Amino acid sequence: MAKLKGYQIFWESLLKEGVDLVFGFPGGAVINIYDELVNYPQIRHILTRHEQGAVHAADGYARSTGRAGVAIVTSGPGATNTVTGIATAYMDSSPVVVFTGQVPTGLIGNDAFQEADIVGITRPCTKHNFLVKSTQELAETIKKAFYIATTGRPGPVLVDIPKDVLTGEAEFEYPEKISIRGYHPSTRGHPQQVKKAAQLIAQARRPIIYAGGGVIISGASRELRELAELIHTPVTLTLMGCGAFPGDHPLFLGMLGMHGTYVANMGISNCDLIIAIGARFDDRVTGKLDAFAPMARNKAVGGLGIIHIDIDPTSISKNVEVDVPIVGDAKNILEQLIDVIRTMEVDWEGRHRDWLAQLKGWDSQHPLQYEYSDEVIKPQYVVEKLWEVTQGEAIITTEVGQNQMWAALFYRYKRPRQFITSGGLGTMGFGFPAAIGAQLGNPEALVIDIAGDGSFQMNIQELATVAEYRIPVKVVILNNRYLGMVRQWQELFFDKKYSQTDISVQPDFVKVAEAYGIKGYRIEDPKEVGPFFENLVKMKEAVIVDVIVEREEGVFPMVPAGAATSEMLLDKPASAKNGERLKRLLPLNFPS
Amino acid sequence: MDEIRRHTISLLVENRPGVMARIAGLFSSKGYNIHSLSVGETMDPSVSRMTIVTSGHPLVLEQIVKQLRRLIDVIKVVDLTATGEKFVDREMILMKVNAKGDARAEAMRITEIFRGKIVDVSPETFVIEITGDEGKIKAAVELLKPCGIREVVRTGKVAVMRGPKSLKLV
Ligand SMILES: Cc1ncc(C[n+]2csc(CCOP(=O)(O)OP(=O)(O)O)c2C)c(N)n1
Ligand SMILES: [Mg+2]
Secondary structure (H helix, E strand, O other): OOEEEHHHHHHHHHHHOOOOEEEEEOOHHHHHHHHHHOOOOOOEEEEOOOHHHHHHHHHHHHHHHOOOEEEEEOOOHHHHOOHHHHHHHHHOOOOEEEEEEEOOHHHOOOOOOOOOOHHHHHHHHOOEEEEOOOHHHHHHHHHHHHHHHHOOOOOOEEEEEEHHHHHOEEEOOOOOOOOOOOOOOOOOOOHHHHHHHHHHHHHOOOEEEEEOHHHHHHOOHHHHHHHHHHHOOOEEEOOOOOOOOOOOOOOEEEEOOOOOOHHHHHHHHHOOEEEEEOOOOOHHHHEOHHHOOOOOOOHHHOOOEEEEEEOOHHHOOOOOOOOEEEEOOHHHHHHHHHHHHHOOOOOHHHHHHHHHHHHHHHHHHOOOEEEOOOOOEOHHHHHHHHHHHOOOOOEEEEOOOHHHHHHHHHOOOOOOOOEEOOOOOOOOOOHHHHHHHHHHHOOOOOEEEEEEHHHHOOOHHHHHHHHHHOOOOEEEEEEOOEOHHHHHHHHHHOOOOOOOOEOOOOOOHHHHHHHOOOEEEEEOOHHHHHHHHHHHOOOOOOEEEEEEEOOOOOOOOEOOOOOEOOOOEOOOOOOOOOHHHEEEOOOOOOOO | OOOOEEEEEEEEEEOOOOHHHHHHHHHHHHOOOOOEEEEEEOOOOOEEEEEEEEEEOHHHHHHHHHHHHHOOOEEEEEEHHHHOOOEEEEEEEEEEEEOOOHHHHHHHHHHHHOOOEEEEEOOOEEEEEEEEOHHHHHHHHHHHHHHOEEEEEEOOOEEEEOOOOOOOOO
16 A cells, blocks of 8 residues: 555545545644645635634534534644633534644654643543554544544544654555444433433423533434424523524523523423433523522422433533433434323323413513613614524624623524534634634525624634635624623622723724725614614625624623522613613513 | 542553543542542553542542543443442552661561561661551551651552452453
8 A cells, every 4th residue: 555644644534534624724833734735625724813713713613514623733832722712612512623733753742842732731621632643543543533523422622743743654544433442422312211201201290491502413403392392391492502492482481591581590490390401500501509490309399300311421410410311312312202202191281381371471571671772772682683684594603791692692593503602611702713614614604793892802813814715704793892791790799890891992893894805884873773784684795893882781681690590680770771661572472 | 418438449441641641630620539549551451450549429429430431541430339349459558667676576566467568677667568458558557656657658549349240341
């Protein structure tokens, strides 16, 4: 067999993995890879302007398509610049494969120029990582990296490749199959557990389905909907779950947790059974742990407990002890569960009628709402209008902060992989490069980054990437001239002392866009919003829209940190709101 | 339900650089306790056997086992204590004790009682080797304290199930 150079093996292996798009940033340690790239016209390389941007873009590609995203960077600073991106992907279980160059094997450990122990640095924030020791191992390691990243509970995998491994030679044979003796993700649920779950469900009077990002990753949205409709049970979603269940479905309660809807949080607090699917009882969901789901978890008041479906055994009984754990892939388990439930004779609709009526009552008591103004643009109005104008079809990425919460609450997602946000790590600067990745993975889609003025500046350099490759993403900045979410906490819990959160010294975003050769617009009048967006969605190029919004708007409802989920602030405490001016938004239409 | 328990966990792991760092990193990042950790090659040189003694609430112990299993380089994990099976565990300790005057005879006597060995002799010190389970080692240390212990080196516990059952790769 002919011998190939390491850098050839690298690209051949990527071809074998079906990769046709990579994000990266070159440097000395990977210069051979880049030199060889020209011989692989099948692979498109997107040069981002920062390695963090490359990893977030690969992540956005992965989340929006379900395929692994790939990033290539050089050693030392190139590698360390990827850490935030990797940690972001890790927290949200996104399949990203990051290749880092490394100094030659003989120099490792010598504090060589641009040496960083990136395998050591990323050990706690990768699903797994590798240092490739020889050219012979390269192909198999790449195979393993993709396999580990994309199977089981997905996650980022880093492959560190010393320069001499790239310049060395080996016979190239890409393994067809590999087995890793310490890695066997379970897929099907234990039938006995599934049966137990079904029996519990049949006993419940006030069940609730609490579903998360795992449903999207598993491709189980159809099964989720089938189950909910079959057993006539309301669904609430986590931030990561947005899109896993249709946002306009009559059984949908909205998001739950710290900024969840009133009805979702009252639902989880008063239900007698939680069916958790691909969700991990994050502290932003549970609030004060002892007070989480007090009815379901209290047998003395007829609570039936918690059923938890998750592919990762470590997610089970980590924060909240569960009664019926089912480990495996959500799609498979839901299929199994639906099969069992279909054999049961239960008048689901009758059983849950009172419960749904109670929920409907809560929702009409405190619907998701905001105060509209015709003088100043309300950020919620911007999101609502985007939803209207795009008919709920756009892929939305977000930054982090208030913008993120409004994007989750006021846009109704129809499909999985339509809402892309940094949930677990909460990384400001994620949304813009993620939008680039999502757009490249979905060339026909309208991709919009709902941004904050603070976050957007954290990866603003990617404007050059958008300009170079003519990537038609839209960035809609909800510009409040504040690090708004932090300001909101300061307003509510720190006597309005706005310490270091006023960022009104900021660039003219329109001019910044123009400086990169990109279209930029500013909107300041609420009346402009609708007509402008009508045009925006027709524009075929990248557009940056600086929307000047109400500075001190708050995200509500809000469960203060450390409070019980049912103890929500529904509005700014002091503000005297005129009830009539509150605009009822996005009614949840419960089946009557 | 809530009391802290001490468990002995056996692992088979890939015999590869970085594996120890992954396991140690897991314990430190999650704040789990390690009382002792010992590791060595098995009959199959690509596999190492590790014995970890840890402690925590039952739910934490369950998490520890699950978290260990989640590591790609960890092939097999058995919480020996949780299985309820009987197992043998041993640790070796080397102690440098004062051996002048009365202490000399006393140290020799205690070593004998514990079926230990004196493996190094100098005019003022002995190095004593004792092997045994936790209780035995503890007792030996207590009894030798009055002689004056200068240094203690312990291997950490190793453990194996009693009877024909054994920890296999698959
Ligand atoms: C990298 C990073 N640094 C700090 C934070 C803490 N933080 C969370 S939200 C937020 C404010 C974000 O401001 P902006 O992007 O303007 O969004 P807004 O809340 O105003 O919509 C900050 C600083 C973070 N999440 N990420
Ligand atoms: Mg802001």
